[in-house]
Amino acid sequence: MINRQIKTPIMHRAVESNGFVFFGGITADDKSKDIAGQTTEVLDKLENYLSEAGTDKSKVVMATVYVSDLSNKSGLNQVWTSWFDENELPARATLGVADLGEGILLELVATAVI
Amino acid sequence: MINRQIKTPIMHRAVESNGFVFFGGITADDKSKDIAGQTTEVLDKLENYLSEAGTDKSKVVMATVYVSDLSNKSGLNQVWTSWFDENELPARATLGVADLGEGILLELVATAVI
Amino acid sequence: MINRQIKTPIMHRAVESNGFVFFGGITADDKSKDIAGQTTEVLDKLENYLSEAGTDKSKVVMATVYVSDLSNKSGLNQVWTSWFDENELPARATLGVADLGEGILLELVATAVI
Numbered sequence: 001m002i003n004r005q006i007k008t009p010i011m012h013r014a015v016e017s018n019g020f021v022f023f024g025g026i027t028a029d030d031k032s033k034d035i036a037g038q039t040t041e042v043l044d045k046l047e048n049y050l051s052e053a054g055t056d057k058s059k060v061v062m063a064t065v066y067v068s069d070l071s072n073k074s075g076l077n078q079v080w081t082s083w084f085d086e087n088e089l090p091a092r093a094t095l096g097v098a099d100l101g102e103g104i105l106l107e108l109v110a111t112a113v114i
Numbered sequence: 115m116i117n118r119q120i121k122t123p124i125m126h127r128a129v130e131s132n133g134f135v136f137f138g139g140i141t142a143d144d145k146s147k148d149i150a151g152q153t154t155e156v157l158d159k160l161e162n163y164l165s166e167a168g169t170d171k172s173k174v175v176m177a178t179v180y181v182s183d184l185s186n187k188s189g190l191n192q193v194w195t196s197w198f199d200e201n202e203l204p205a206r207a208t209l210g211v212a213d214l215g216e217g218i219l220l221e222l223v224a225t226a227v228i
Numbered sequence: 229m230i231n232r233q234i235k236t237p238i239m240h241r242a243v244e245s246n247g248f249v250f251f252g253g254i255t256a257d258d259k260s261k262d263i264a265g266q267t268t269e270v271l272d273k274l275e276n277y278l279s280e281a282g283t284d285k286s287k288v289v290m291a292t293v294y295v296s297d298l299s300n301k302s303g304l305n306q307v308w309t310s311w312f313d314e315n316e317l318p319a320r321a322t323l324g325v326a327d328l329g330e331g332i333l334l335e336l337v338a339t340a341v342i
Contacts, residue, residue, distance in 0.1 A: 015175045022175050023205055080238060089232070089240050096328065
């Protein structure tokens with residue numbers, strides 16, 4: 001059984017099967033925000049998608065964070081570590097990539113269990 | 115139990131366990147093709163690998179598409195959305211990366227259930 | 229049930245659930261090493277993390293290797309193929325990305341079963 005939720009023109013934002021939920025890449029809508037603001041918006045969106053999928057942030061197991069500028073990592077980390085309970089931090093990789101789209105400072109890919 | 119299929123010198127193209135199949139990065143052989151051509155070739159390969167693994171494109175749950183030029187995203191999307199049934203679109207992230215190899219416009223990483 | 233292990237300030241290095249273990253991005257500490265040296269150190273670390281998670285390198289199902297210079301791929305591959313049993317090579321994608329941090333030549337993200 002595959003449950004797909006939150007359809008966009010090119011994907012489903014949350015696809016669940018075999019006890020896992022896979023989320024498509026999440027970016028901020030307000031690209032004028034700095035890294036703290038964009039990270040907050042991205043995590044707010046993740047919280048909504050987790051909720052729609054029937055799970056929550058305590059069940060995120062893996063996160064990949066793509067950033068357009070690796071020097072933004074400390075700003076990202078501040079928001080990240082205050083958002084997650086410290087005992088529930090997921091595994092994570094953070095990569096500096098060439099292009100996420102005009103003004104986009106980070107894109108988050110996450111996997112949770114349900 | 116782990117089932118590995120389609121061995122190359124450095125990997126198995128499809129590795130299955132616990133109800134999931136993980137596919138190694140897929141690129142087009144004909145690097146003279148444009149984004150539509152390369153996307154079509156990549157999805158043709160994915161279809162073969164899915165079939166060898168005993169599953170099909172209706173069961174792809176997550177896709178990560180790395181592109182060498184993010185402005186190719188609309189060409190990619192046109193082929194993508196005509197290849198997948200619109201109700202079976204997987205979660206997806208699309209990232210512009212620095213280097214996929216000479217002439218390679220996209221590389222696809224996919225996970226399916228079986 | 230989620231088992232998280234090896235806590236750092238921003239993540240757990242190994243997070244296990246539903247028969248899978250997800251590892252955070254692994255890089256070498258000694259950034260003066262060449263690609264062979266950094267790959268060896270990264271795989272040594274992975275071996276330790278696999279062991280702490282109660283599994284081993286024969287059960288790695290998927291690996292994503294981010295490299296700062298794609299021309300290092302052959303040096304990476306030499307260490308890679310001698311470290312894994314050839315019949316147990318995981319699926320893999322190798323991407324050239326813009327920035328992994330000063331002196332870091334590769335970052336490995338891996339998923340294993342347990």
